[in-house]
Amino acid sequence: MNQEFKVKTTITDIEEKQDKNNHRFYKVSIAWELGKPRVFYAFSTDFNLKNETLQLLTNSPEKIINQRVTITYQELEHKDKNGIFYRIKEIEI
Numbered sequence: 001m002n003q004e005f006k007v008k009t010t011i012t013d014i015e016e017k018q019d020k021n022n023h024r025f026y027k028v029s030i031a032w033e034l035g036k037p038r039v040f041y042a043f044s045t046d047f048n049l050k051n052e053t054l055q056l057l058t059n060s061p062e063k064i065i066n067q068r069v070t071i072t073y074q075e076l077e078h079k080d081k082n083g084i085f086y087r088i089k090e091i092e093i
Helices: 051-059
Strands: 004-018 024-030 039-043 068-077 084-092
Touching: 024 084, 039 051, 051 084
Parallel strands: 039 084
Antiparallel strands: 004 024, 004 068, 024 039, 068 084
């Protein structure tokens, strides 16, 4: 399930959060489109996350809100095997 996918979409919201270990992550919501995920996650500790994407999310997220972007992501199983989440590898404007 480590295959990469790309989606062209509009980002509607970005929330900065912290996990139980105080590591920063971002919850990225997109405009609803049939058959596409609605929420993606980008982890600041993820070595697969492109540095440019992390910098964009950290320093200027307003530049990509309501913008058409391409998100490269992976579908991964939750640790408890209960569902799938979508991990961002790159956001391109």
